[in-house]
Amino acid sequence: MNEHEQPEAPEIIGQGQPPIRNQKAPETNNQKQSSKNKAELFDINELEHKLMIGMTDEQTVLQMLKDRFPDIEDMKITLPRRIEFKVSAEKLIETCNILKNEMDYKGVSFISGVDRRTGFDVTYMLFSLSHAPVLVFTVSLPKNDPSVHTVCGVWRAANWYEREIYDMFGINFENHPDLRRIMLRDDADFFPLRKNYKLNDKPEKWQAECRRSE
Template sequence: METEPALIDPQRFPDVRTSDFRAADGTPTYIVPAAKVVEILRYLRDVERFTMLEDVTAIDWYPKEPRFQVVYNLLSIERQKVIRIKVDLPAQNPTIATVTNLWPGANWYEREVFDLFGINFEGHPDLRRIELPEDWDGHPLRRDYPVTGPRRANLPANWIRVEGRSGSPQ
């Protein structure tokens, strides 16, 4: 898989670079500027025949900068190939264009990333929370969000003292 030619032509898209992070599954991984993501994904879908968007998710590299990475996993059934596209986004107001007009199935994935990471998808038809209640505060999959939840985390350290129970203040 490593010796094959690049799936994204570097002359046509000069600002795309290959990822230097170890891909343990051998998937060719590219880092794409946020402004070009729709153009490149459309090229991959129509020219390179990556017809299926398998997955959209994100990684939070807190406290590093650029903080967020949106990850697209594409599959070509006819070519039996896979590719991964990653987009770096800053910590302040992370925003990226939606790909729902390329794959309608991106809708729920992008809603999930919005819900759990707080990344905005511009042009998304229905950007609401999907897993959590509408009035939830914060975005749980961010690394600085406490695992115990915001309410438990903000309580005084010694608040649980029930008779006969060993409270474990978090």
């Protein structure tokens, strides 16, 4: 038997057969599979109906939120279609799960970080396809070792937003699947959007590199 002969004939595609499209790749891990199945539980006709009929207005949603979260006090409408409130870091995941599964806030519009000098804020903005207002809630974190649990398990969209906040502010997101620098180089040892970082504050080793390239 020839050594170079293939033991099994590879699958031939395109000879008289239509090309196979969207062949499901084997799932790499269980987590991916479960989140995928969850995302598919979604009735498109019902959704279209809701969006065409009209969305729930902010007063109704505010009342729903107040009924569901009686311990959150400073919940208010700031601008049209904006509801803002504060959430403690311990209750974040619980709150997010309720907002997603019970209140129908299925999408993350953005997650942003703020250096308040006395501490850090992480702000989450959620949108829904059945309620008109967007929810904006803030988690306050201490100045030293800011750390909060990731919400990647609730919305997959959070992944890159949290990576960016880690990159810019150095806020640690616990249990994040892939917490790496996203904009800066991997060997950066500073966090540029912190208030103690000034413009043109380039680290020594990078300045040397810049001079070499000139």
